[in-house]
Amino acid sequence: MAEMAQQSCQSDKERVIDRCSDIVDEKMRHRCEGARGAGAYCATAANTRACDATRAQCVLDCGGSVSETRSSGSLPVY
Numbered sequence: 541m542a543e544m545a546q547q548s549c550q551s552d553k554e555r556v557i558d559r560c561s562d563i564v565d566e567k568m569r570h571r572c573e574g575a576r577g578a579g580a581y582c583a584t585a586a587n588t589r590a591c592d593a594t595r596a597q598c599v600l601d602c603g604g605s606v607s608e609t610r611s612s613g614s615l616p617v618y
Contacts, residue, residue, distance in 0.1 A: 542588050549582035 560572035573579065599605070 546582065549580070553578050553580065553582055
């Protein structure tokens with residue numbers, strides 16, 4: 541699901557950019573893109589935080605324990 545959401549974001553962004561591409565004036569083209577959401581950030585990798593939380597909850601539900609440690613990239617590791 542995370543990968544599909546990331547791909548959908550990229551597709552939406554590309555569609556907006558394509559829709560505004562015929563505007564010659566660069567400033568007006570960027571305004572067109574921004575007004576339609578092309579300025580929104582799409583992550584380069586899928587956001588799997590929800591999957592990690594689900595996995596941690598599963599471990600807890602089965603009687604295990606979960607401790608969070610931070611890696612050098614500041615991402616939680618379970």
